[in-house]
């Protein structure tokens with residue numbers, strides 16, 4: 426396979442695709458999904474190897490990774506001061522000299538992602554920047570609060586001004602194959618989002634196998650998710666390349682069947698350039714360059730920026 430960073434990133438696009446309206450649950454489609462684990466593992470190995478060495482567009486992809494980043498803080502001891510500082514970083518993710526060196530003046534991240542309580546602080550700190558505020562919601566990170574409380578939490582975060590809502594699925598519904606209940610759960614949260622974009626976290630590390638990951642991903646898209654996201658960052662196993670590829674295949678299948686383009690957000694434990702690039706390479710390979718835009722691809726990451734800065738400084 427060609428070295429990934431021999432390919433140039435596409436020009437930046439800022440127009441979001443049409444919202445995914447969802448569709449009725451299709452149990453026959455879900456039943457027909459069966460993931461070939463060995464084939465996915467082989468694909469992951471090949472894609473990972475395509476990122477072993479830096480090509481001529483390595484730095485350009487790192488700048489794109491920043492533009493596609495949900496700069497995140499999700500700690501129990503988050504404070505307004507920490508969130509304000511994060512928002513300053515979101516506005517200017519690279520020091521001025523480093524930005525100048527790479528011709529990246531005016532570069533910003535894709536969004537800032539926080540808990541509900543920090544939405545007003547983030548909105549105030551990002552005012553005029555055009556950077557959206559995303560809130561984790563619906564009983565994050567376990568998704569096991571009451572359905573009523575989860576819907577109310579989404580409504581509250583939308584009312585507070587978040588324009589992107591990252592909800593988590595109750596894993597037990599996927600683990601027991603209760604796709605109807607999972608579909609209805611996500612559908613209610615999608616309705617509660619109104620105009621806010623719904624990102625649906627599958628928590629792939631807790632779903633047992635890749636076939637369950639694929640079926641949960643398809644169910645989320647049928648229920649109207651705008652983005653499917655791998656992990657919360659709180660599971661023992663967070664984003665993995667095989668789970669990501671499985672989700673990318675379902676995004677491709679959903680696009681083929683419905684014409685709707687669903688975003689992809691690898692998140693959780695992605696803290697180095699070497700770990701991050703294969704997710705972009707996989708998205709490029711399975712969905713094409715059009716998907717590598719902040720409107721369709723996001724990294725959820727609390728510490729990746731640090732390694733990107735160090736890599737750019739050394740290159």
Ligand SMILES: O=C[C@H](O)COP(=O)(O)O
Pocket residue numbers: 497499538656657658659692693694695725726727728729
């Ligand atoms: O959604 C984003 C994740 O929670 C961030 O996870 P991380 O802290 O492992 O980068």
